[in-house]
Amino acid sequence: MSNKIKTFRPILTCIFALLLCLNSSFANDNNDGAVAEPTHEEKFKPTEVIFEHISDSHDWHFWGEHEHAVSLPLPVIIYSDKGFDIFLSSAFHHGTHPYHGKYTYILKNDHIKVVDETEVVDDAATSKIIDFSITKNVASMFISVAIILSLFLSMAGAYKKNGIAAPKGKQSFLEPLVMFVRDEIARPNIGAKADKFLPFLLTIFFFIWINNLLGLLPIGANLTGNIAVTLTLALITFIVVNVNGNASYWKHILMPPVPWWLYPIMIPVELIGIFSKPFALMVRLFANITAGHIVVISLVSLIFIFKSMAIAPVSVAFALFIDVLELLVAFLQAFIFTMLTALFIGSAIEEHHHDDAHAEGAHAKHH
Amino acid sequence: MELVTPGIGLVFWTSIVFAILFVLLAKFAWKPILGAIKEREQSIEDALASAEKAKEEMKTLLSNNERILTEARAERDELLKDARDIREKMIAEAKGLATKESERLLQAARENIQNEKMAAITELKNQVAVLSIEIAEKILKSELSSDEKQKSLVNNLLQDVNLN
Structure with a gap:
């Protein structure tokens, strides 16, 4: 997981550096x-x-x-x-x-x-x-909800009408995405109980993705780049993970498999871990989406800073490049958020033997 | 700093909206969609399994056919072989019979010939005997026609007896 974050670290660094310069x-x-x-x-x-x-x-x-x-x-x-x-x-x-x-x-x-x-x-x-105002973000969220509902309710209608026939039209576009969430995100990370959490994962995936895309529109709101929204989403993940956490999850936190005299260090570390995971989710989504918006607007702003039309083609070319990259990031961030949520749920409901898990962990670290 | 300060209003609306979205989607979208996908997967799996089964059946059917064909061929070969055997046997039998018959005929002919021969010999013997008797009669008649001749005969005979 940290590999994925590392991949984006250079980009983020550049973006913040640029922002600081500006x-x-x-x-x-x-x-x-x-x-x-x-x-x-x-x-x-x-x-x-x-x-x-x-x-x-x-x-x-x-x-x-x-x-x-x-x-x-x-x-x-x-x-x-x-x-x-x-x-x-x-x-x-x-x-x-x-x-x-x-x-x-x-x-x-x-x-x-x-x-x-x-x-x-x-x-x-x-x-x-x-x-409690209906701000631009809230309004944009209502629009996104309308879009998501219309997409998926009509998709569900198509299944009711066509039964199990091969997907058509909207179905054939959305079904692979649903299958992607099920087969690439939920099942590998959660295992046998994946289907129970699938509605939640699908909702969170499409909510983030559609809102990321809406944010890329010229007059769109920066909803998923707002800390309040990512905080709420991370909080929901936090609740889902910890409510579903089983005995072995809590045992691992409150009675870590270390010598008893290490408990004063390990238990606080494990407790912080409970909160740091959703915190990372919150910051990652917020920072990635906001950074993308900042870069695009900064590039366009160059025209006005230099007060020259000559810079326009350069700005537009770069902004276009970043926008296309943002299309990828929009999907990628939805994917990462959902994937990590699935991973956290998976580790919270997993029935494991402590010794084995740690032996594997130690083994992995050596590589 | 303002950028990283979450507004309570937005947290509130996001929670509400997400909860409603989740409930609606879970009930009216994900349930039918995932259900239909699962059902389709199941039906594809079943179709594949039944196709596999049909293939297997076809294979056994084919191998059955093959077996029946082989058996039929073997049977035909056997029949042909039997027919050949019977033919040969018949020919052999016929040959045997013919040989026997011819032998019998030959034997009969030979016997016949023998019989005829014997009959002829007997006939001849009888003829010879009759002729001999006749000749002897004539000779005797002539020998015994005069006394002298009778005497010489007796002398001759007596001489023979002495010699014995």
Whole structure:
């Protein structure tokens, strides 16, 4: 497994290095600009653009800037000690106006803040509200769910209609993927009880994959590159793995097969292992998808940074290359997430003898 | 830092949406799809197994045919051999019979000839005897026609007796 992560490490390193360069260089630029041309409004700030694209938003932004922006307003749902406030994000007029509900809210950097009468942010009150808004990511998730449901419900309908006949149309495209998850992910890693976990693995695989692909669309949301989403998915895996963990799994954690005096070290290590596995899942998906988006936007931003059309062909060529790579990554990350989930489930429900398992482990390490 | 701070709203919606998606898909999509795939695999497996069985049966059938054919051929050969044997036996028998018959005929002929010969010999003997008697009669008649001759005969005979 670590081999796969290692394969992506160079790419990730490059991406973060690039990001850091951009960050620092434009931070300098901004400072210089601020000193030299304090009134210049049109200064291009790539970090802002990048972060706007990879962050969640209360508007589904299509084009245009600030007051001239064309965007789809989304519902804002805020829960506070005074109850729910539900309104459309267009009430903020792209962050220029406050909204007077049970509190007075403003939209600042796409975050909803509570302000007092003088329009000064009230941090104490802000910390008390919970934002349950249908943000761009949530809306995108609804769309993805609609797509997934329509795909698979119609596929299921085709099976009801055609019975066990050879697959046709949509079936013949989706069936190999379903079979792939079953035969290459679930069964090799889980074994005999694989079919019990198959619905979960299939759901998680297609949810991640479809959302990865939707994120690649020009106005798509960076859903699977959002830490909250990957956190939730990793949390679900964590729950599924540990709820299904059998006696030998827990015994391995609480009574590791080492001399008793090593228990003070080993038990904490094993306990950390329970959490580090889903944590790695969370970070891997988040970092891979976000990094891809950052690279594409950075490449396009080059045109505006150099303020030259001559750079456009280079940017477009590179962006196209990265986009095609991202198509692969979209599938690969869905695969890795599902595969590791299957692996964790497999190790949690496996009935094994400790001595054998460790002998094999030690053996493998020597190679 | 903002990038790695999960928003509670999104966690909430993701949980809800994923749970609903899972329930719906599990009940209305994965169950029929996986069921149909399994059923199809089972039917393919069965079809393959029955094809294998049919092949096996065909093989036994073929080998049966082969066996029957071989048997038939063997039987034919046997029949032919028998026929040949019978023919040869018949010929031999016929030959034997013919030989015997001819031998018998020859024997009969030979016997016949012998009989005829014997009869002829007997006849001849009888003729000779008759002739001899007749001759003897005539000689006796002539010998005994005169007394002298009778005397000389008696003398002759007596001489012979003395010699004995």
